[in-house]
Amino acid sequence: MAPHLLRDACTRQLGPNAMSQIQIRLNGEPYTLESTLDTSVSAADLVEQLGLSGRRIAVEINETIVPKSQLADTRLAEGDQVEIVHAIGGG
Amino acid sequence: MTQLTDTPLAIAGREFNSRLLVGTGKYKDFDEAGAAIAESGAEIVTFAVRRTNLGQEADAPSLLDAVSPERYTLLPNTAGCYTAKDAVRTCRLARELLDGHNLVKLEVLGDDATLYPNVIETLKAAETLLADGFDVMVYTSDDPIVARELEAMGCCAIMPLGSLIGSGHGIQNPYNVRLIVEQSQVPVLVDAGIGTASDAAMAMELGCDGVLLNSAIAHAREPLRMARAMKRAVEGGRDAYLAGRMPWRQHADPSSPFAGRING
Numbered sequence: 001m002a003p004h005l006l007r008d009a010c011t012r013q014l015g016p017n018a019m020s021q022i023q024i025r026l027n028g029e030p031y032t033l034e035s036t037l038d039t040s041v042s043a044a045d046l047v048e049q050l051g052l053s054g055r056r057i058a059v060e061i062n063e064t065i066v067p068k069s070q071l072a073d074t075r076l077a078e079g080d081q082v083e084i085v086h087a088i089g090g091g
Numbered sequence: 092m093t094q095l096t097d098t099p100l101a102i103a104g105r106e107f108n109s110r111l112l113v114g115t116g117k118y119k120d121f122d123e124a125g126a127a128i129a130e131s132g133a134e135i136v137t138f139a140v141r142r143t144n145l146g147q148e149a150d151a152p153s154l155l156d157a158v159s160p161e162r163y164t165l166l167p168n169t170a171g172c173y174t175a176k177d178a179v180r181t182c183r184l185a186r187e188l189l190d191g192h193n194l195v196k197l198e199v200l201g202d203d204a205t206l207y208p209n210v211i212e213t214l215k216a217a218e219t220l221l222a223d224g225f226d227v228m229v230y231t232s233d234d235p236i237v238a239r240e241l242e243a244m245g246c247c248a249i250m251p252l253g254s255l256i257g258s259g260h261g262i263q264n265p266y267n268v269r270l271i272v273e274q275s276q277v278p279v280l281v282d283a284g285i286g287t288a289s290d291a292a293m294a295m296e297l298g299c300d301g302v303l304l305n306s307a308i309a310h311a312r313e314p315l316r317m318a319r320a321m322k323r324a325v326e327g328g329r330d331a332y333l334a335g336r337m338p339w340r341q342h343a344d345p346s347s348p349f350a351g352r353i354n355g
Binding site for chain 1: 113114115116117118121124137138139140141142143145153154155165167168170180183184185186187188256257303304305306309
């Protein structure tokens with residue numbers, strides 16, 4: 001079944017607030033995203049879930065930079081490789 | 092009275108009065124790092140880019156609070172990268188982290204035991220970064236031919252090692268550093284190996300345009316005092332270079348005149 005048909009079927013059966021799970025890799029580790037079936041999770045949502053909103057970070061998905069201005073519009077998909085980095089001491 | 096002047100250190104169109112560049116690693120905490128860096132008088136400060144610690148408190152202090160981008164020119168580095176690809180990714184992340192700031196310190200390492208630069212990967216990474224609009228200050232070996240290649244490609248500063256990173260062995264091959272200084276049109280900075288103030292002074296007396304160091308201050312018993320020592324050593328070495336040292340002589344040459352001695 002095509003994904004959108006499956007989603008529609010699930011929504012009919014389970015209601016609009018049913019949860020689905022997406023597996024990504026976050027900073028090299030497996031990470032499970034929860035989302036309701038009628039909304040997808042954005043990179044900005046992930047940053048917020050992690051408590052990193054407003055902090056000086058940079059986000060890369062599948063080895064491509066996601067500029068801050070595009071975090072909210074970037075949807076996460078199964079298997080995405082996400083890196084979130086910050087500045088630390090070094091020489 | 093004669094004014095003793097010097098030209099500023101010019102890197103990629105920016106000008107700096109301090110010729111000492113410092114790292115932010117190995118300090119006890121951010122407060123100590125911030126205080127030592129302030130004492131050093133450095134205007135360019137390098138830092139590393141790493142994965143965030145997931146699950147850390149949202150209000151955990153950040154390095155960039157202690158070393159603010161408003162006060163310092165921040166120089167993200169690619170420490171820990173062993174391939175050109177990783178170094179390029181790290182630089183792009185750093186540019187995003189610093190809102191488009193494109194000055195980076197490129198270092199691509201060869202192995203864990205020596206952290207010696209892998210110049211082949213360094214050349215590859217430099218090519219990609221320069222094409223992508225970065226200003227690249229490049230950590231490299233003290234090989235003058237490699238240094239020349241990196242300059243010809245467009246790197247904005249050549250930074251040969253004095254000795255291995257974190258070793259404190261000073262400048263092991265001053266002749267090569269001198270060769271690189273002589274041939275280069277862009278600034279040359281000794282990066283890595285500085286152990287104490289005399290090493291930093293030596294780099295400047297060789298004609299280097301600056302010195303980049305981290306461990307020598309952070310691992311001194313008193314980092315603040317060593318930061319001040321390094322500031323003075325770089326200034327002293329620079330002045331000694333500009334002043335032009337006296338010639339070496341095989342035999343003694345008295346400073347006091349022979350004429351008029353009471354036993355004459």
